[in-house]
Amino acid sequence: MKMNKAYVLGASATLSLGLVAASIAATGVGDKPTITPKAMADALHLVMDSDRAVYTRKIVNRLVKKDKVIKASEHFEDDKALVLPAQMFRFGAEMVAKRAEDMPEVDFSYSLQSLWPINKQNAPKTDAEKTGLKFVAENKGKNYYTEETLGGKKYFTAVYADTAVAPVCVSCYNDHKDTPKRDFKLGDVMGGVVIRIPVKG
Amino acid sequence: MERDDKRLFMPGPLTDGHHQLADKCDLCHQQAFGGKELLQEACWNCHKDEHKKPFDSHPKTKFSDPRNADTLEHINALYCVSCHVEHQPEIANKDGLTQPEDFCVFCHEDIGKERVTHEGMDFMSCKDSGCHNFHNNRDIYTDFLLKHVHEPDILDKPQLPQLDLAGAMEEVMEYPHDRYPLKKLDEPAADAPAGSKKSEVIMGDWLSTAHSASGVNCSACHMVASTESGTEQWQDHPGDSQCANCHQLEQERFGKGKHGMRLAAGLPAMTVSEARLPMNEESAHKTLTCLSCHGAHRFDTRTAAVEACLDCHVDEHSLAYTKSRHFQLWRDEVSGRSESGTGVSCASCHMPRIDFDINDWVSRLGADHNQSANLSPNSKMLRSSCLHCHGMGFSLDSLADTTLINKNFIGKSQVHVRSLELAEEDHRRAIEERKEAVTTE
Numbered sequence: 303m304k305m306n307k308a309y310v311l312g313a314s315a316t317l318s319l320g321l322v323a324a325s326i327a328a329t330g331v332g333d334k335p336t337i338t339p340k341a342m343a344d345a346l347h348l349v350m351d352s353d354r355a356v357y358t359r360k361i362v363n364r365l366v367k368k369d370k371v372i373k374a375s376e377h378f379e380d381d382k383a384l385v386l387p388a389q390m391f392r393f394g395a396e397m398v399a400k401r402a403e404d405m406p407e408v409d410f411s412y413s414l415q416s417l418w419p420i421n422k423q424n425a426p427k428t429d430a431e432k433t434g435l436k437f438v439a440e441n442k443g444k445n446y447y448t449e450e451t452l453g454g455k456k457y458f459t460a461v462y463a464d465t466a467v468a469p470v471c472v473s474c475y476n477d478h479k480d481t482p483k484r485d486f487k488l489g490d491v492m493g494g495v496v497i498r499i500p501v502k503g
Numbered sequence: 504m505e506r507d508d509k510r511l512f513m514p515g516p517l518t519d520g521h522h523q524l525a526d527k528c529d530l531c532h533q534q535a536f537g538g539k540e541l542l543q544e545a546c547w548n549c550h551k552d553e554h555k556k557p558f559d560s561h562p563k564t565k566f567s568d569p570r571n572a573d574t575l576e577h578i579n580a581l582y583c584v585s586c587h588v589e590h591q592p593e594i595a596n597k598d599g600l601t602q603p604e605d606f607c608v609f610c611h612e613d614i615g616k617e618r619v620t621h622e623g624m625d626f627m628s629c630k631d632s633g634c635h636n637f638h639n640n641r642d643i644y645t646d647f648l649l650k651h652v653h654e655p656d657i658l659d660k661p662q663l664p665q666l667d668l669a670g671a672m673e674e675v676m677e678y679p680h681d682r683y684p685l686k687k688l689d690e691p692a693a694d695a696p697a698g699s700k701k702s703e704v705i706m707g708d709w710l711s712t713a714h715s716a717s718g719v720n721c722s723a724c725h726m727v728a729s730t731e732s733g734t735e736q737w738q739d740h741p742g743d744s745q746c747a748n749c750h751q752l753e754q755e756r757f758g759k760g761k762h763g764m765r766l767a768a769g770l771p772a773m774t775v776s777e778a779r780l781p782m783n784e785e786s787a788h789k790t791l792t793c794l795s796c797h798g799a800h801r802f803d804t805r806t807a808a809v810e811a812c813l814d815c816h817v818d819e820h821s822l823a824y825t826k827s828r829h830f831q832l833w834r835d836e837v838s839g840r841s842e843s844g845t846g847v848s849c850a851s852c853h854m855p856r857i858d859f860d861i862n863d864w865v866s867r868l869g870a871d872h873n874q875s876a877n878l879s880p881n882s883k884m885l886r887s888s889c890l891h892c893h894g895m896g897f898s899l900d901s902l903a904d905t906t907l908i909n910k911n912f913i914g915k916s917q918v919h920v921r922s923l924e925l926a927e928e929d930h931r932r933a934i935e936e937r938k939e940a941v942t943t944e
Contacts, residue, residue: 377644411568452572480933485940
């Protein structure tokens with residue numbers, strides 16, 4: 303296990319971090335590697351986690367639980383309902399992957415997984431995912447960082463706990479027909495966000 | 504053979520889906536040595552819309568995710584041609600699928616353990632009618648089936664949704680409302696210039712249409728803008744592009760189906776003789792454009808919905824239609840004995856009324872002019888057609904019986920699809936689990 307290893311990049315940086323480069327390319331500063339894969343993953347996760355928390359608390363929980371004006375549903379189109387927070391996250395991940403196809407320098411992926419997945423395709427698959435999801439579930443407040451090789455390509459992989467931030471998270475998950483676990487409580491770690499950034503090596 | 508015709512170099516015949524494009528190799532093979540990426544781009548140029556709505560549950564991004572890199576060892580799902588090989592029709596099934604029918608096993612081998620209702624099922628049956636569709640696995644799901652359990656064969660109020668293009672146009676900013684306000688026009692209001700071929704028949708036809716009822720004057724179709732100067736000039740025989748000014752959605756969808764794919768590819772319109780299905784020999788010379796089915800001026804959608812189809816199609820299913828209960832209902836509607844939308848024409852099922860997203864904010868109901876879109880797997884017809892009038896169980900069983908389909912649904916299905924029972928079984932399991940969880944607390 304390679305936890306909390308410092309991935310500081312020097313002049314011979316090998317990381318593909320076009321996301322940052324694209325944003326400040328005009329100055330040329332963005333082409334200089336000044337950020338570690340870990341810091342990049344942490345930053346990405348901060349954005350993902352905050353956006354999702356805002357959607358969950360300010361939209362879903364408020365309108366569904368508090369104001370009771372609309373439902374949130376996995377089958378949101380048929381049910382004319384709000385998209386579930388987890389689906390919002392997944393659709394975002396799919397859109398990022400799609401848009402990044404046209405941006406060769408932007409190369410990262412992320413997914414929402416769980417040791418107790420409702421859709422079994424979202425169970426951890428790689429050794430890093432399995433170890434990482436277990437680690438964040440057992441060590442509240444800590445992240446998991448490692449490297450792994452998939453399909454002949456080396457990745458920096460970070461795993462962050464996915465915590466039940468609102469009552470709707472708990473009630474929806476515990477009540478779902480396909481859940482393998484029905485005793486989650488507010489604040490419990492329900493799964494994890496896995497972020498991958500390719501590195502040379 | 505024409506000088507530019509490259510058919511001599513074809514490695515094998517094309518499948519039913521692409522055979523009409525045989526004289527335009529470069530539509531797919533954009534460059535002689537373009538490679539897989541360029542070929543994929545060509546697939547996407549024509550088929551990408553099929554992956555927007557409803558959701559594609561197996562999008563490319565699912566497989567480009569590094570965590571699924573191992574799945575690509577079995578089938579490289581990043582490319583359409585991995586499952587849809589061309590020029591080998593002998594190994595392609597009806598969907599153009601060239602992988603073994605049980606290919607789902609590569610990623611879902613544990614489905615029997617994950618879903619007890621699926622225990623012991625043969626992977627050859629995943630694609631059975633009423634079960635799964637690789638490109639839209641979200642169309643039929645357990646909760647959706649549960650909503651339709653115990654429905655009667657024929658619903659209490661069987662009726663298709665009503666089209667209202669004029670109403671939709673009120674929302675379209677680009678429509679020239681000032682020039683053609685949405686109000687009924689009469690004969691004196693017709694703005695065809697003196698000297699044009701205006702006749703009593705043409706006038707009568709126009710006055711009978713939704714065009715005159717919605718303010719669409721003669722000039723709306725006959726004044727054609729020059730592509731160079733942009734200035735408008737009267738034309739006695741405007742082309743399909745004029746129709747697209749207001750019916751863009753219909754024309755785009757027409758171009759996606761077998762009727763219009765040649766026109767969309769920049770080729771001369773399809774002729775009936777080019778079809779691989781049994782066709783009326785007397786219609787062999789006919790071409791497929793908007794006017795082929797709709798006619799000029801009268802634009803009778805009822806004619807387009809049945810007579811136009813039966814002028815050409817003479818397969819067993821088509822020939823049986825006029826003996827079917829669906830046709831009786833259609834006759835009742837056309838004669839005014841029953842309400843609009845209660846008859847069942849060819850178009851009711853094959854050009855169903857779909858709520859299309861025009862953009863992220865606006866959708867409109869339109870007849871899907873891609874008549875190939877809901878044919879395979881045929882359970883795509885459930886939502887778009889069958890369930891407006893029939894219960895789910897009846898529909899599932901009927902669509903699974905190919906003999907019944909050939910007879911145009913005269914009689915009852917001899918096949919039973921277990922999807923509803925499986926959904927109920929799964930529902931009972933979930934209820935028990937929830938009870939158990941409460942007891943444990």
